[in-house]
């Protein structure tokens with residue numbers, strides 16, 4: 374049965390549950406085994422207990438742990454800056470991404486050439502339940518392109534002027550998660566919460582504390598949306614995520 378769901382929670386997102394540890398070839402992952410609508414739901418705090426910065430998160434371990442636990446679907450929460458019109462507190466469910474990271478391990482396949490298809494980078498079925506859930510809960514939801522920067526510094530106005538030509542929202546954690554999930558044939562989608570206008574999109578400066586405060590303000594409703602969405606994901610997969618490796622080798 375494919376109904377087990379893992380949630381990779383970003384800044385300011387918490388979930389109650391029994392603390393468990395999952396060992397992976399890439400390291401140990403601390404998680405929480407929660408219960409939502411009768412099915413198991415695994416919560417993995419992306420940044421861990423010490424709040425690792427985005428460029429040091431062990432993304433391969435997180436996705437591996439989700440699959441090892443038995444999840445076939447993964448919902449990610451990401452905080453983003455808006456490079457366009459999105460109001461603070463609104464939701465973006467990305468349908469594509471652009472990567473500007475620099476130092477991240479972005480594949481499980483180091484010894485063989487495996488070229489997964491990313492025509493639909495995010496699982497359409499998981500995206501659908503997130504879009505419906507966010508619309509029902511808040512109405513302020515859109516699709517768009519997630520631009521991932523290396524961080525941990527925030528961007529300069531000149532960087533945002535360049536990056537906004539490529540996408541709609543900017544974050545530091547959406548990549549390589551989305552690609553690693555596809556390599557593990559997991560159905561993955563992200564729900565992003567807009568915490569601020571991106572650099573240069575507003576007159577005054579920004580602070581990490583301000584961004585975190587907005588995330589904490591919004592996290593309760595965000596978790597309600599995720600819990601509702603997780604229980605509505607179809608049991609059987611109608612997407613092709615589960616066959617990602619079938620034709621990925623030369």
Ligand SMILES: CSC[C@H]1O[C@H](OP(=O)(O)O)[C@H](O)[C@@H]1O
Pocket residue numbers: 382383384385419426427450451452453524544545546547580581584585
């Ligand atoms: C000042 S933003 C810091 C940090 O928080 C966000 O992470 P996440 O997407 O896991 O919530 C953002 O992307 C940065 O990594």
